[in-house]
Amino acid sequence: MLLQEGEEQRKPGLYIVYSGSIAVDSQLLTVGDYVVSEHGVRAVEETIVIYADYECARPVLTLGEEEPCLVGDLIYRDPVVVGPDMPVIEAVKKMYREGVSSIIVVDVDGRPLGIFTDTDLRRLVALGEDLSRPISAYMTPQPLSIKASATCMEAAFAMMNRYVKHIVVVDDSGRVSGVVTVRDIAYAEALGPLYMLRRIRSASSVDELALRYRELVSLLRREARRLHPSGGGREAVHMVRMASLALRGVMSKAAELAARELGLPGDGLAYLSLGSNGRLEQFLASDRDTMLVYWGVDEQRARVFAERVEDILDRIGFPGCRHGYTSRQLLYSRDELLEKLSSMARDLMDENIVLLSMMFDAVDVWGQHGTAEWIRRSIAELLSRSSSYIMGVLPVYRPKLGFAGRLPRELDLKAHGLAPVVYTVKAFALAETVWEPVNTLDRLMALVAKGVVPSDLAADVAEAYRILSAFMVWSQALHGSTRIDTSELSGFERSILRSALRTVQRFVDYARRRG
Incomplete structure (x- = not known):
C-alpha cells in the first residue's frame, strides 16, 4: 500500500x-x-x-529472534559447596560422593570465594602437599563467574580468555547457583537433543521430568528454525534422529519412575516404542505409540504399570496416539502376542496392516531387552514373501502430485511425502525378512545389499527422503504442522520439492511392479 x-x-x-x-x-x-x-x-x-x-x-x-542458549538453562543440579576451613581431603571426599569435578568455596552468605577442581587435586598429589590443610590454602581465589541470564557463548568466550574449564553461575545477589563446564556448553550447542537426553535421565521425579520435557520441546523448536529445506536434508535427518532418542529417553524415564513407584523389577516386562519413534524418525512429540509385553508378572500388575506409565506421559504433556495405540490398549503376554501376530498375518484387513506395520518398528525402551527384536523377526517371518501385504500398503501411501507432476496447493509432507518412502521400504523389508534395521534409510541400504532395490534408485530415494525430512522439520517449526501451502514457497523450493516427490513416485511404481 x-x-x-x-x-x-x-x-x-x-x-x-x-x-x-x-x-x-x-x-x-x-x-x-x-x-x-x-x-x-x-x-x-x-x-x-x-x-x-x-x-x-x-x-x-x-x-522472532532465535532463542539463545542461556547459562542458567544448563544447571541441572544444586551446586556442591564447602566453607573455606574444610580440609582438602574432606572436600575431595565430598566431590567423590557427589560425582562432580569441581567444588565451590563460599562465604557464609553463599557467595563464591574460590573454586577447587580435579586438576588442582592432581597437582597437590603430584607435589606431595598436605591434604589436611584448609581448602582455602589451595583453591583458585576469585573464580570466574557469570550470571545465569548470560548466553552460553558469552560463558564459553570468558572461559577461553581465562583458560579454564569451569565457570561459576551466580544469581542477581551474587550467590552461587551452579557450575557450568566447557563440556556442558559444547553438548548444549552442538548436540542439543542429546544433551537434553542426559538431563532427562537425571530426572528424579515426575515434576522434574515434566520440566525436562518442556525444555526439550523448546530446544527442538529452536533447533528446527536453524534448518531450511533449500540447504539440504542431511542435517535435518541427523537432527530428527537425535530428537527421537531424546523423546525415547522421556518414555524410558517415565517407565523407570512408574516401576520404582510400584516396586516392579525390570525382569519379565518390556515397555516398547513403536512407529516413528522406533524408527528414529520422530522430531516433535506429535504422538506416542507404545506397547507392553509381560511374562514375569501377572496381568493385573502389568496393567497397573502400563496405566501408570501412560498417566505420567500424559501428565508431562507428551501426547498419546490419537488412535489409542498405547500400552493401555496394546498390552499382551508373550503367548498372547504371538497368537495376535499370527492372527493378524492371516487376516490382512486395514487395522491389522496398521498394527503389524507399527509393531515392525518396535524397539526396547525399558525392561528386559531383546523383546523388540523377537517381535520384528516374528512379523517378518510371518509375512515373508507376502505380496498381499505389499499390495495392501502401496495403494494407500502414494505421493500427492497433480497432472504432469504438478504440486498441489496444499501438501501434507508426512502423509504424501515421507510415508510413501517409509511404508514402501517397510513392505520390502517384511517381504524379504529384513527385520534387524529399523530406521528407514538403514532398511533401504539393507535392501540394496540384498539386491532388492537398485543402488542408483536407492541413492535417489535416500536424497528425496532427506529433502522431504528437511521440509517437514522446517514446516513444523514455522507452522506447527506437517501441512504446507506450496504457493508460499519460492520457485527453487517448489522445484526441489517436486523433484523429491517424483523420485518417491518412481520408487512406489518400482515396488508395485515387483509386488
Missing part, C-alpha cells in the same frame, strides 16, 4: 518497508525493516509498505 507523508494506517498486521520510512511508537523503520504492529503505523514520508493482516502475519511471530 502507498502511504502519503504523515498518513496513518491503523490496521493491525505485518508492515514491511519497501520504500520511504514509517514510525511505530518512537521507533523509525526504513527500507527492509518490518514490524508486527497491533495499532498500525504512520508514514514519515511518502512510503510504500508491503502489508499482511494480523492472521496472515502470525507465522512471523513464531520466528
Whole structure:
C-alpha cells in the first residue's frame, strides 16, 4: 500500500518497508525493516509498505529472534559447596560422593570465594602437599563467574580468555547457583537433543521430568528454525534422529519412575516404542505409540504399570496416539502376542496392516531387552514373501502430485511425502525378512545389499527422503504442522520439492511392479 507523508494506517498486521520510512511508537523503520504492529503505523514520508493482516502475519511471530542458549538453562543440579576451613581431603571426599569435578568455596552468605577442581587435586598429589590443610590454602581465589541470564557463548568466550574449564553461575545477589563446564556448553550447542537426553535421565521425579520435557520441546523448536529445506536434508535427518532418542529417553524415564513407584523389577516386562519413534524418525512429540509385553508378572500388575506409565506421559504433556495405540490398549503376554501376530498375518484387513506395520518398528525402551527384536523377526517371518501385504500398503501411501507432476496447493509432507518412502521400504523389508534395521534409510541400504532395490534408485530415494525430512522439520517449526501451502514457497523450493516427490513416485511404481 502507498502511504502519503504523515498518513496513518491503523490496521493491525505485518508492515514491511519497501520504500520511504514509517514510525511505530518512537521507533523509525526504513527500507527492509518490518514490524508486527497491533495499532498500525504512520508514514514519515511518502512510503510504500508491503502489508499482511494480523492472521496472515502470525507465522512471523513464531520466528522472532532465535532463542539463545542461556547459562542458567544448563544447571541441572544444586551446586556442591564447602566453607573455606574444610580440609582438602574432606572436600575431595565430598566431590567423590557427589560425582562432580569441581567444588565451590563460599562465604557464609553463599557467595563464591574460590573454586577447587580435579586438576588442582592432581597437582597437590603430584607435589606431595598436605591434604589436611584448609581448602582455602589451595583453591583458585576469585573464580570466574557469570550470571545465569548470560548466553552460553558469552560463558564459553570468558572461559577461553581465562583458560579454564569451569565457570561459576551466580544469581542477581551474587550467590552461587551452579557450575557450568566447557563440556556442558559444547553438548548444549552442538548436540542439543542429546544433551537434553542426559538431563532427562537425571530426572528424579515426575515434576522434574515434566520440566525436562518442556525444555526439550523448546530446544527442538529452536533447533528446527536453524534448518531450511533449500540447504539440504542431511542435517535435518541427523537432527530428527537425535530428537527421537531424546523423546525415547522421556518414555524410558517415565517407565523407570512408574516401576520404582510400584516396586516392579525390570525382569519379565518390556515397555516398547513403536512407529516413528522406533524408527528414529520422530522430531516433535506429535504422538506416542507404545506397547507392553509381560511374562514375569501377572496381568493385573502389568496393567497397573502400563496405566501408570501412560498417566505420567500424559501428565508431562507428551501426547498419546490419537488412535489409542498405547500400552493401555496394546498390552499382551508373550503367548498372547504371538497368537495376535499370527492372527493378524492371516487376516490382512486395514487395522491389522496398521498394527503389524507399527509393531515392525518396535524397539526396547525399558525392561528386559531383546523383546523388540523377537517381535520384528516374528512379523517378518510371518509375512515373508507376502505380496498381499505389499499390495495392501502401496495403494494407500502414494505421493500427492497433480497432472504432469504438478504440486498441489496444499501438501501434507508426512502423509504424501515421507510415508510413501517409509511404508514402501517397510513392505520390502517384511517381504524379504529384513527385520534387524529399523530406521528407514538403514532398511533401504539393507535392501540394496540384498539386491532388492537398485543402488542408483536407492541413492535417489535416500536424497528425496532427506529433502522431504528437511521440509517437514522446517514446516513444523514455522507452522506447527506437517501441512504446507506450496504457493508460499519460492520457485527453487517448489522445484526441489517436486523433484523429491517424483523420485518417491518412481520408487512406489518400482515396488508395485515387483509386488
